[in-house]
Amino acid sequence: MFTKSLQVTSLYTRVPLTVAILLFSIPSQALLPTPLDTANLNVVTSTPIDTISTNSTQALADNTQNVQNAGAEQLLANWRVQAKSKNLAQHTTWRRLLYFIDDKKGLFNKGKTKSLVEDSDFFLSTSGYQDSAAELDATLAALANEIMQPASAQANNSNSVQCRFPARVQWLSEHLAIDQSDLQTNCPELDEWMSMLNPEQLSIMFGEEYLDNPISAFAHTLLRIDSPASVADPSQIHYAYAFNDTVDGNPDDPFVVYAIKSMIGSYDNIIEIDPYPEKLAKYLKEDERDTWTYQLDLTPSEVRQMMLHVWETKDLYIPYYFATDNCASEILRLIDVVRPEQYLLGQLPYVVIPSDVINLLADEQLLAGTVYTPSDATVRQAQLNKAEEASELGYATLTEEEAYNIKSADINLASSISKDMQRLEPPLITPSDNNPLDRHPLQRGHVGIGQSGDNSYIELGLRAGYHSTLDRPAGFRQFFDLEGVSATWRLYNTDDDNDNNQPLSVELQNFTLVRGRSFNPVNSAEKGDTWGASIEATRVNDGSQEEGGAHLVGSTAFEYGKSWAFGEPKANSGEMPPQLCYTFATGAAQAGRGINNGFRVGAGVNAGCLYQINNQLRAQAELQLPYWYHGSSSEDDIKSHYWQPITTLGLQYDIDKKQALRINASYEWQDRVDANEDIKLSYMRYF
Structure with missing residues (x-):
């Protein structure tokens, strides 16, 4: 710091000396008294005084510029030595300031050789997007030139390196011991934004x-x-x-x-x-x-x-x-x-x-x-919970109209934000159990053993995310249900190679791209609808044929319906009651080589309930009533349309935040299906 200041000071002290030399370089006859001679007078007056003044001023300006350039070069040389000794060009922070994401694991990042930014305005060097050293040198050169300029030239220069890249300059000033008083450029737009x-x-x-x-x-x-x-x-x-x-x-x-x-x-x-x-x-x-x-x-x-x-x-x-x-x-x-x-x-x-x-x-x-800041729906739900509790205890009556007025977002404007949008109202309820710090990891793997009809199997599964209604609910929005990019495989114990309905030794049972349901119970303060959708490849039993076997099909489905919450909500909270029942009208389309005519479309009803037994144990039961149509068929033993009811049951016990045991069972009420029942026990691991 002290050495650099001496260098800059010494450079500026040369300016008066330069002025003196220029003054003494004017011909002596122009300064000393001479005999009044007409001829000489004519010679002297042939060069106007303002021309002498202009030439002197230009020479002074040129020399001053040379001094500034020399000072910038000397300053830059000093910085280059420091930058090289500290290897600042490859410093993690410097590269991150330039959007070189060296340590990121990403499918789409460009790697270590290029910045993620392709905009040339983000770089001072033409090769800066792929060369952090070149960008460092260009930045130092620009900064040295700015520092050596007089204060008047630095005023309000929004295009300066100090105004365009203040974080880079700040970081460099710390690592090169640049005196902050030397960074004199005014940046009104930046200053206004930061202010x-x-x-x-x-x-x-x-x-x-x-x-x-x-x-x-x-x-x-x-x-x-x-x-x-x-x-x-x-x-x-x-x-x-x-x-x-x-x-x-x-x-x-x-x-x-x-x-x-x-x-x-x-x-x-x-x-x-x-x-x-x-x-x-x-x-x-x-x-x-x-x-x-x-x-x-x-x-x-x-x-x-x-x-x-x-x-x-x-x-x-x-x-x-x-x-x-x-x-x-x-x-x-x-x-x-x-x-x-x-x-x-x-x-x-x-x-x-x-x-x-x-x-x-x-x-x-x-x-x-x-x-924790509760949403408007949560605030209304807390009011509804208190009103229903008072009604149940006989402290007050709650009419259907009064309950509707509390639930309605249009009528009840209760909110965590004040009406003037200036402040947060103090929360008067217990926080909901949706703190993301309390949730299980989103990835999940499982291994299970099961029986499908007469065939036993081992099942392996992997899910990239996210959360299902049977998973541990802590840390998630209540009744949240969304899964994506999951797959399960089954390894069967096959004994009879002559049985056409016998499954292969290894089969893909399911691949889900996305599957989700949004539950907004009509008797709660939630204002949305209840709906669901899925896109997946799944193994289904074809009920159109005698002893119909399982076939892998592509499937897409949409559900729309209503849901109801019931039970006792958490005291003094804005949570809904913990139990849920629902019913959906459904539509689905499936296509695959193994099933009759290669496709089927269906419509029907799904109805079920989710029951939170305690903090570690929950169960879900569902009845699916789809009616399938394969298109017309001339064969007597093949049905072109039929009902295929399915009942399912799931039960999960949470060992801890990352481990659980789950039982799944299903039964297809269709006499033309070879394997009607399926039951399995799985160990779930979240990671």
């Missing part, structure tokens, strides 16, 4: 899963940016802002197109900085999703550095991948910039799920506090 945010503390907000909006089916995370005022009183949310990284999709695209483009990176991401009350209201009021907010254990200087980096990156066009580069991964990336030793992104699997991010931050001891 607006006034960042002192960051928290990560988790909005629970919401199946009624499939884009939010896996939950969402954003950052709450707190100013000193909202740190002093967290309920004063109008002093806070929200940082939200989301998909910049085309709202006019059909949902299927929108979903596919979001998955494969055909849309860019977009960074939104909004007043926190506006963003929070979308979750609590519009979607009616509970939120959990966790303070991040970061210093104010780390918070400021993260926000400076957001300034550098907020307008970039970067592909958005729903499963790998999303709202949750971006938060980890920002933390990794200021905590390079923790490698948060590298600790997650290929798919980045918001709840996994919350649990990872907890494991890394980066969470310093927790706040």
